[in-house]
Amino acid sequence: MVPTSLALKELCLADGEFQIATRYWTGGIRIEIGASVTGVTLVNGVAVAKVPERAENVITLFGPDIAWDKIRQAIPPRFHNDVFIATARGGIGWSGDSKIWWQYYAAVQRLVELLRSAPDVALDYLPPSKKHGKLDAPIGRYVHLNLSGTDYRIYYEEAGTGIPLLLQHTAGSHGTQWRHLFEDEELTESFRLIAYDLPFHGKSVPPVGERWWEQKYRLDGGFLRSVPVELSGALGLERPVFMGCSVGGLLALDLAHKHPTVFDSVISLEGALRIGGSYEALKELWHPEVSNEAKGRMMEGLTAPSSPESYRKEIVQTYSSGWPPALLGDLWYYLIEYDLRDLAKEIDTEEVGVHIFSGEYDYSGTVEKGREAHAAIKGSTFTEMQSIGHFPMSENPEKFLEYLKPIMREILESRQ
CATH class of the missing domain: 3.30.1050.10 (SCP2 sterol-binding domain)
Incomplete structure (x- = not known):
């Protein structure tokens, strides 16, 4: 009716x-x-x-x-x-x-x-059930990295001990997306979780001495790849595991191809060989008469409708509070530059492990794109996550951990 x-x-x-x-x-x-x-x-x-x-x-x-x-x-x-x-x-x-x-x-x-929500339709959103203590686990600090000849002050948070696990956030967001994983004791008993903010994102402020405000922000692959590589060196990490989502999920596969000796294995959340799409169609995401609210609501549309509502709204708030050019600038790498279709076959999973996860409700890095990447990378693993969208670690962390932990145990066993 x-x-x-x-x-x-x-x-x-x-x-x-x-x-x-x-x-x-x-x-x-x-x-x-x-x-x-x-x-x-x-x-x-x-x-x-x-x-x-x-x-x-x-x-x-x-x-x-x-x-x-x-x-x-x-x-x-x-x-x-x-x-x-x-x-x-x-x-x-x-x-x-x-x-x-x-x-x-x-x-x-x-x-x-x-x-x-008309009378003949009922919504049943699941409330988050995760308990927390007085103080959350991660501790944050800054590290200076030389990226493309410029000093960048990079913020990161960490918790846990053991195998280092670098965590890369999605386009236009920051490391708070990983907050739920920091509180999982099974992970932090064996892994040192390190979530960092890209330059111009979250608490990683712009570089001093560069006239960045005169330039159109655009994230390119070479610069993006250098961040986890240089961070790994600066923190003295030995063969860390890398996990990224969305733009970070693409980066995971990019690192497996171009920097296989740096990382023990990569975990690509919502990854693909190529995303593609119209960059021009999204130009109004940086229109001076369009607020960041549109970005946040658009990101909520990438989540599963059954994910806890408070977590989905947290994603909206995180995106709505970001630097206005960041999302569209990051999408340059995500939509235009990144393309591993002819290169994925060169990835050697004997040298670097590759694990691909795709959420059912992600309409960008779709399940089909994840399967395509898995088929192209011999020796990779693939996991389809039901009732999860584009932001598994932040929209439904408890369900995501059910999918993730078997792979983490596999990585842990391979290092012992």
């Missing part, structure tokens, strides 16, 4: 998240579900019970009943849990001004979620 505009208005006015996301918007959201039409008009951010006509300041979502039936499920299948990917691969489309789309993407996605 498609709710009326009046019913939607009441849902919107009772929802604090939607009201925050629509602030200052005069326009509306129009929903065309097969032959049925619903939606709300917005006047300075306030919902009015009137279905708006198609217009530039109105975001219209349209598609057949069969696509909307999937989108409106309490736990939608992959490619239907978020409007961004649903308009690309989920069978629906959208119209309106592209800048408004990004400005109010969070509001559009929230309205779709409210359609799911």
